[in-house]
Amino acid sequence: MLTAPQNPKTGSVPVERRRHQRMKVVLLGRYMLPNRMEYPCQTTDISPGGLHMVAPAKPMIGDRVIVYLEHLGRIEGTAVRTTPAGFAMTITATSRKREKFTAQLTWLANRDELGLPEDRRHERIVPRNPRCIITLEDGSEHAVRLIDISLSGAAFASDHQFEMGTAIRLGGTAAMIVRRFDGGYAAQFRMPLSADALDENLEL
Template sequence: MQQDSGRLDRRKIRIAARGAQERRRHTRVPLQLHGRFWSETLGEHACRLLDISPGGARVASRSTPPANARIILMISSIGRIEGTIVRVEGEEFSVRFNATSRKRDKLADTITWRFNKDRLGLEEDRAAVRKPGRGRARILLNDGVVIQANVLDVSVTGAAFECLERPRLGELLRVGEMTGCVARILDNGFAVVFDPPEAAKKSSEAA
């Protein structure tokens, strides 16, 4: 019976891991970036990215390709992505990316890093520009102390930092435009969970 229970637990873990990976692949984030696209019907035109996930994107352009057209997107700091038009609405169109699972995973890392870079005020790590999630951050603690830390990992809802200083668990802080609190103490640093957008806005107004 214990062996059956162990197998069930391992199966649940695998299912949960697959579910988390799928959610990561399809999480769409707002990201305003300029770029260009090419299609067989229209040739090359300027465009602006509105939001993106590892599975697709919504794009604005004065020239919109027809539904089902194959296009190639070139987006600043994201790179070259091939896809197919799945929806056209006015001067906006939606693209479904044609990419392997490995490419989608790499794209997820790039999107997450680019989404967080500006709002957290992260400094690019020039020695590791091909490793999204690496960089330097300026962290302002609630008592006014400033910490300079290396970014270990970053997501839409939180981040992990490497540094010698250890703030208290639950301590409030600010990273760039984002506010949050220390959620976990690590061997080499700490992890932060960010406030939801409305909470961050109210905190900024109160300050």
């Protein structure tokens, strides 16, 4: 779990008005503060009007924050409250974008609650070069074929038998085997990728 140092310049302020119902949706991502520094993050709850996330570096109240979340993409807003683990922010969006965001958020919340399969229509890319080498902790290497990549993980095809929870390096990226499917596996990255790097030319 990410921990967050206290920022002596930020204090407690009244909780922002919550016009929207917050849903327990856990997503990985990255965020950028006004100083243009990027950090990894993990959401704990989200609403169409705001979100709270676990974050290692806290903004000043009123700072503009840009967040890239798996499944949801780029989100902009303003920091309104700091917490021991991170901070909360409002979400700035047009009415049309907020409607789309609400639909995506509802789907994600229902998916987690009902155990629905992951929707990969928007948030994953198919790499131009699918060849990749997996390295295990004992140093052994296995050639695999990447199927798709997201900010938080990748799916790959392999005939090798991997145990769930196995720590690997997918190319140069630290990851862990989290799921098996017919013909391959899904791996979760130890740290989410930068959204700016997520395109078909990406090589892990």
